[in-house]
Amino acid sequence: MNILIADDHELFLEGLKLVLKSHFPQADITAVKDYQELFDILKKEHFDLIMTDLAMPGANSIAALSKIHETLKDTPIIVVSAVFDKEIVQKTIEMGVSGYIPKSSSNDLMLSAIHLVLAGGVYIPKALLDEASVSAEMALDFQNLKEATVATDPKVRTKKLTPRQIDVLRGIAKGLPNKLIAYELGLTEGTVKVHVTVILKTLGVTNRTGAVMEAVKKGYITPAEAGL
Numbered sequence: 001m002n003i004l005i006a007d008d009h010e011l012f013l014e015g016l017k018l019v020l021k022s023h024f025p026q027a028d029i030t031a032v033k034d035y036q037e038l039f040d041i042l043k044k045e046h047f048d049l050i051m052t053d054l055a056m057p058g059a060n061s062i063a064a065l066s067k068i069h070e071t072l073k074d075t076p077i078i079v080v081s082a083v084f085d086k087e088i089v090q091k092t093i094e095m096g097v098s099g100y101i102p103k104s105s106s107n108d109l110m111l112s113a114i115h116l117v118l119a120g121g122v123y124i125p126k127a128l129l130d131e132a133s134v135s136a137e138m139a140l141d142f143q144n145l146k147e148a149t150v151a152t153d154p155k156v157r158t159k160k161l162t163p164r165q166i167d168v169l170r171g172i173a174k175g176l177p178n179k180l181i182a183y184e185l186g187l188t189e190g191t192v193k194v195h196v197t198v199i200l201k202t203l204g205v206t207n208r209t210g211a212v213m214e215a216v217k218k219g220y221i222t223p224a225e226a227g228l
Contacts, residue, residue, distance in 0.1 A: 014031075212226050
């Protein structure tokens with residue numbers, strides 16, 4: 001697995017590199033210190049995960065994230081930032097960012113968020129979910145994500161999937177990436193990522209295959225829709 005990390009604070013950058021290397025010992029980790037370095041390396045190499053700060057020299061942060069996403073459309077991007085701004089969080093998620101992790105997070109929380117993102121979900125800190133003022137399109141999804149995040153005990157996980165989430169499940173069962181599911185359903189890719197995270201948490205699974213199998217067991221989709 002190839003991971004690209006970007007931050008203009010060298011101490012934080014080196015610390016993040018050590019944490020990732022200890023948890024993903026086989027990973028090839030590349031570290032850069034500004035957006036120009038990041039763009040240059042993206043022209044030469046492919047990455048399985050990109051983790052970047054927002055405020056770095058070389059470009060406007062939102063424009064830079066958009067460019068990164070356009071360059072590597074299928075590569076998950078995680079923002080690791082000290083900025084807690086609900087409008088920025090919403091904007092990054094809507095444009096396709098897969099996670100927003102505060103720099104104050106513990107190593108365990110950060111690693112859990114990374115695993116969630118690699119499983120196809122989206123990570124947003126609970127504190128930001130509590131405060132988020134989101135667009136009408138995403139409001140219910142964010143509320144569902146908040147509730148699913150709180151209900152981590154399978155014994156109390158009684159929330160049901162919505163019809164829209166079942167539509168997303170059918171796309172997952174077909175093997176479609178988030179971008180194509182979004183296109184078919186007329187949603188943004190960010191909204192689909194939120195749906196995927198809600199689905200994973202509500203069904204109590206950690207990946208898309210597990211979600212499909214559990215959805216069949218619970219009757220959300222048929223075996224035929226799951227390709228069984």
